[in-house]
Each structure stands twice: as C-alpha cells, then as structure tokens.
Amino acid sequence: xxxxxxxxxxxxxxxxxxxxxxxxxxxxxxxxxxxxxxxxxxxxxxxxxxxxxxxxxxxxxxxxxxxxxxxxxxxxxxxxxxxxxxxxxxxxxxxxxxxxxxxxxxxxxxxxxxxxxxxxxxxxxxxxxxxxxxxxxxxxxxxxxxxxxxxxxxxxxxxxxxxxxxxxxxxxxx
Amino acid sequence: xxxxxxxxxxxxxxxxxxxxxxxxxxxxxxxxxxxxxxxxxxxxxxxxxxxxxxxxxxxxxxxxxxxxxxxxxxxxxxxxxxxxxxxxxxxxxxxxxxxxxxxxxxxxxxxxxxxxxxxxxxxxxxxxxxxxxxxxxxxxxxxxxxxxxxxxxxxxxxxxxxxxxxxxxxxxxxxxxxxxxxxxxxxxxxxxxxxxxxxxxxxxxxxxxxxxxxxxxxxxxxxxxxxxxxxxxxxxxxxxxxxxxxxxxxxxxxxxxxxxxxxxxxxxxxxxxxxxxxxxxxxxxxxxxxxxxxxxxxxxxxxxxxxxxxxxxxxxxxxxxxxxxxxxxxxxxxxxxxxxxxxxxxxxxxxxxxxxxxxxxxxxxxxxxxxxxxxxxxxxxxxxxxxxxxxxxxxxxxxxxxxxxxxx
Numbered sequence: 001x002x003x004x005x006x007x008x009x010x011x012x013x014x015x016x017x018x019x020x021x022x023x024x025x026x027x028x029x030x031x032x033x034x035x036x037x038x039x040x041x042x043x044x045x046x047x048x049x050x051x052x053x054x055x056x057x058x059x060x061x062x063x064x065x066x067x068x069x070x071x072x073x074x075x076x077x078x079x080x081x082x083x084x085x086x087x088x089x090x091x092x093x094x095x096x097x098x099x100x101x102x103x104x105x106x107x108x109x110x111x112x113x114x115x116x117x118x119x120x121x122x123x124x125x126x127x128x129x130x131x132x133x134x135x136x137x138x139x140x141x142x143x144x145x146x147x148x149x150x151x152x153x154x155x156x157x158x159x160x161x162x163x164x165x166x167x168x169x170x171x172x173x174x
Numbered sequence: 175x176x177x178x179x180x181x182x183x184x185x186x187x188x189x190x191x192x193x194x195x196x197x198x199x200x201x202x203x204x205x206x207x208x209x210x211x212x213x214x215x216x217x218x219x220x221x222x223x224x225x226x227x228x229x230x231x232x233x234x235x236x237x238x239x240x241x242x243x244x245x246x247x248x249x250x251x252x253x254x255x256x257x258x259x260x261x262x263x264x265x266x267x268x269x270x271x272x273x274x275x276x277x278x279x280x281x282x283x284x285x286x287x288x289x290x291x292x293x294x295x296x297x298x299x300x301x302x303x304x305x306x307x308x309x310x311x312x313x314x315x316x317x318x319x320x321x322x323x324x325x326x327x328x329x330x331x332x333x334x335x336x337x338x339x340x341x342x343x344x345x346x347x348x349x350x351x352x353x354x355x356x357x358x359x360x361x362x363x364x365x366x367x368x369x370x371x372x373x374x375x376x377x378x379x380x381x382x383x384x385x386x387x388x389x390x391x392x393x394x395x396x397x398x399x400x401x402x403x404x405x406x407x408x409x410x411x412x413x414x415x416x417x418x419x420x421x422x423x424x425x426x427x428x429x430x431x432x433x434x435x436x437x438x439x440x441x442x443x444x445x446x447x448x449x450x451x452x453x454x455x456x457x458x459x460x461x462x463x464x465x466x467x468x469x470x471x472x473x474x475x476x477x478x479x480x481x482x483x484x485x486x487x488x489x490x491x492x493x494x495x496x497x498x499x500x501x502x503x504x505x506x507x508x509x510x511x512x513x514x515x516x517x518x519x520x521x522x523x524x525x526x527x528x529x530x531x532x533x534x535x536x537x538x539x540x541x542x543x544x545x546x547x548x549x550x551x552x553x554x555x556x557x558x559x560x561x562x563x564x565x566x567x568x569x570x571x572x573x574x575x576x577x578x579x580x581x582x
Contacts, residue, residue, distance in 0.1 A: 010426050028312035029426050032357035064275045065356040065546055092192050103175045123198020130192045171184045174191050
C-alpha cells in the first residue's frame with residue numbers, strides 16, 4: 001500500500017515524512033526545498049506502507065518541473081492513500097488542492113500542519129465539523145515537534161473517498 | 175470534476191463555517207519579517223546578514239584550518255610520513271607521498287600528504303561552516319526574502335528573484351544547486367541557470383581552499399566571477415529563445431531554526447562529504463601523479479603552451495591542476511600552490527579553474543537534469559558551446575585587463 005504526501009510548497013511535507021519514516025531528508029523553510037520524490041517505509045497497524053514525499057504543488061495543473069514530478073507520481077500509483085498536508089494558517093488554498101485530489105477519486109486524509117502557528121494567530125478551526133462535511137479524517141499536527149503525528153498514523157487506515165456530488169450538496173445546504 | 179470557480183465557491187462557504195480568524199497581532203517577529211522584504215530596510219539588512227555570515231565562515235574555517243590542521247599536518251604528519259614511508263624514489267612513493275623535500279602540505283602533492291590535508295584540513299572545516307550558514311538561511315525563512323529583494327536585478331538577465339536559491343545552494347555545492355533549478359518555470363530559465371551556476375559559482379570546497387591559500391585575492395576573484403555571471407546571463411537571455419515569466423511566491427514567516435534540524439542536515443552533508451568527496455580528492459591526486467609519471471602532463475603542457483601563456487597568460491604547468499579540476503575544483507586550486515607564478519597569474523588561474531569545465535559530479539547532474547529540460551543533446555551541446563565561449567572570452571579578457579594594468 002502506498003501513501004503519498006501532497007500539498008503546497010513549504011507546508012511541512014518533508015517534516016511529516018521524516019516523522020513517519022524516521023528518514024533524514026532535507027527540511028527547510030522555503031518553498032521548493034524538495035524537487036524530487038523520496039520514498040520511505042512505515043509499519044502502520046501491522047501493515048507495511050510505502051510513503052512518498054512528493055514535491056510541493058499548488059494544484060493538479062503543473063507549472064514547473066517539480067510540480068510535474070508531483071503529478072506524475074500521483075498518476076503512476078495504483079489507488080494510493082493521499083495525505084494532503086495543509087498549512088493551518090492557509091486552510092482555503094490547501095482545501096483547493098484537497099478538493100482536486102478528492103474529485104479524482106483518491107482516498108484522502110487531511111493533515112492540518114503548523115497547527116501551532118494557527119494557535120498563535122488565534123485562528124480557530126472546527127476540525128470535527130470539517131471532518132463531518134468532507135467525509136475524510138482531518139488531523140491537526142505540528143510535524144517539526146511531532147505533535148499529532150501518532151493520531152495521523154492512527155487515521156491512515158480510515159482515509160476515505162468522498163462523493164463530490166454529495167459534498168457539493170452538503171456544503172450548499174450549510 | 176468541478177470547475178475552479180465552483181470549487182472556490184464551495185471552499186469559501188466551507189471555510190466560513192469552520193474557520194474563525196482571530197485578530198492579527200503584530201509581534202517582534204512579524205515586524206522584523208516585514209522589514210526584511212521592504213527595500214529601504216531590507217537591503218541594508220541583507221548586506222548585514224551576508225557580511226555576518228561571511229565573517230563567520232572566515233573565522234570558523236580559519237580557526238580550524240590555520241589554527242589546528244596546518245600545524246598538525248605541516249609539523250607532524252608530513253615530516254613523519256616523508257621519513258616513515260619506505261621506497262623513497264619509487265613511483266609508489268611519488269604517488270602516495272609526493273615530494274620528499276616539501277615543507278608544506280599543500281605543495282607535497284602526494285595522496286597521503288596533500289590529498290588528505292586538502293580534504294580533511296581545509297575543505298572539511300569549510301564545508302561545516304558553510305552548511306551551517308546555508309542551513310540557517312534555509313530554516314529561518316530568509317531565502318525567499320532575499321529572493322524578493324534581488325528580483326528586479328535578476329529580471330535584467332531573464333531570471334527572477336527565486337533564482338537566488340539555486341545560487342546560494344551552489345555556493346555550498348553545485349550539484350544540489352543544479353537540481354534546484356527544477357523550481358524555475360521555463361526551459362530557458364533552467365538552461366541558463368544550469369550553465370551560469372556551474373560556470374561562475376564556485377562551490378564551498380573551492381571557496382575554502384581559496385580562502386586558506388590566497389585570502390588576499392579572494393575578493394577580486396569573486397567579483398570577476400559574479401560579473402561574469404551577470405554579463406553572460408544578459409547575453410544568454412538575449413540569445414536563447416523562450417519566456418521568462420514573472421513569479422508569485424509565498425514568503426513564509428521567519429522561524430528560529432531548530433537545533434535538531436540544523437544538526438541533522440549538517441550531519442547528512444558531512445557524511446556525504448566523507449563518502450562522496452574525499453575519495454574523489456584522493457583519486458584526483460593519484461591520477462595527476464600517474465599522468466606526471468607517464469609523461470602525459472608535460473606533453474599536454476608543452477602542446478597547450480601557446481594557449482596558456484599566449485591567450486590566458488598563465489604558466490603551462492597549470493595544465494595539471496586543470497586535469498585535477500575535472501574531479502574536484504578544491505583540489506585543483508590547492509595544486510596551484512606548487513606552481514611558481516605571479517599574483518595576477520594566480521588570480522587568472524583560479525578564475526580559469528572555476529570556469530573551464532564543471533567538476534564531474536556537477537557535469538553528471540547537468541546531464542541528468544538536461545533530460546527534463548529540452549533533451550540531453552540540446553542542453554549538453556548548448557552548455558559546451560557556451561562553456562568554450564565563456565572560457566576564451568572571460569579568461570582572455572582577464573589577461574587583457576592584466577596587460578592594461580601592467581601586471582600581466
């Protein structure tokens with residue numbers, strides 16, 4: 001089983017990857033640190049998962065070579081679980097990518113990373129409601145300190161597909 | 175699939191229901207973050223940052239190299255191995271130990287003398303100091319701010335501010351520098367950047383040796399190389415077809431680098447240096463010595479003499495370091511110390527070593543990346559053509575400057 005870590009540049013995908021696999025790939029505070037993919041392995045609930053740290057991408061329309069790498073990886077893998085990593089202080093744009101991935105029918109798990117930054121900015125996100133509406137697990141994390149990573153791991157098996165038609169209806173009726 | 179407009183409409187509504195924004199407070203961090211991107215305050219700040227880091231590099235590398243490794247190697251290791259190694263006068267002695275009379279480790283030219291000294295004594299401290307600096311630049315979130323500041327300047331040569339990231343990474347090592355050109359949008363930008371980086375940006379290892387061997391000429395060499403970067407960037411921008419789009423980038427908040435991440439990255443680099451770089455340095459010394467013994471070097475030196483002395487104004491013996499330079503630029507600069515020449519010739523030689531050809535590791539990276547940006551043949555052909563032009567023009571021009579100044 002394969003897990004892809006996807007998200008915008010500089011949201012901490014590599015930090016999550018290092019946490020999940022115990023690897024040592026480069027984490028930096030600027031967009032575009034990872035330009036190639038890195039693979040690692042993790043045991044989750046007794047099953048071995050291949051985890052891929054995908055270069056940052058804004059949408060599923062590539063605009064540079066690093067984003068092309070990202071989308072090739074998404075297309076190449078047979079029914080992967082996609083962990084969409086979102087910067088908690090920039091939820092909307094992160095959700096845009098998450099929607100695109102969900103619309104393509106992938107099993108999705110949303111990681112609201114940099115949760116500490118959101119707290120610092122007095123940003124309140126209703127995780128339960130978000131989860132209920134989207135129909136996929138949503139987990140707050142602080143990857144650089146490791147906070148929330150174990151919850152993220154527990155939720156990997158419950159990553160799920162969302163029916164976009166239903167989602168549209170649910171949101172419109174809010 | 176939804177169309178983008180509807181997707182945004184849904185997300186907007188969803189976010190309004192689930193996300194509540196608090197009042198944005200300004201903190202010392204956010205004020206500083208703001209000041210670093212405004213040109214009026216940002217440019218002095220950038221100069222201070224670069225100067226501070228440069229001072230650190232100089233002090234750190236100087237402390238370990240001059241304060242510790244030079245005495246260790248020159249006073250203890252070199253005399254000991256010159257006497258202890260058997261078979262004095264044999265070819266094996268020549269390759270491994272080098273000159274039995276040498277009194278400094280730069281000039282002995284054996285694998286176990288100069289090779290080990292350059293790798294451990296000079297380049298290792300430089301690598302540690304440099305990566306410490308680069309890691310702090312990376313993790314603090316300062317790099318994108320620098321990108322914003324230099325955006326206007328780099329637009330003049332068809333690049334944009336973010337090209338400063340490959341430039342800074344290349345100052346550590348050209349290989350990740352070339353790889354990071356992937357974040358540039360067009361084939362034109364990538365091609366230009368790969369060439370300019372591999373030709374004009376000296377790597378941390380080379381900087382370390384330059385700093386230890388010829389600190390008095392360091393500034394001139396860097397200015398001449400950077401000038402070349404911009405001159406040839408300007409020319410390439412006009413010659414190569416393709417677009418140079420504007421970019422919109424996120425400037426992340428400034429963060430304090432964590433000790434754990436900094437030390438982890440540093441460790442990865444140092445480990446990489448031991449496994450990838452040191453063997454190449456030793457191999458380079460061995461290869462050049464073998465070629466000496468085989469008479470290849472003197473044959474090459476004699477046949478290339480008109481070019482070397484006539485066009486570039488440097489001694490023909492420089493051919494040996496240039497061969498070593500295919501493997502490691504740091505080693506090539508170190509080997510110059512054994513050749514008798516004037517200060518200006520030394521400056522010219524270091525410039526030629528920097529620009530004549532990328533080291534083998536960088537070259538293979540260009541081939542690998544070329545596949546994704548217009549095809550290997552096109553990229554390689556273009557690179558070689560540019561390279562030859564640059565070496566002759568920029569190298570020759572320096573000689574001309576020397577003649578005009580009356581120093582060459």
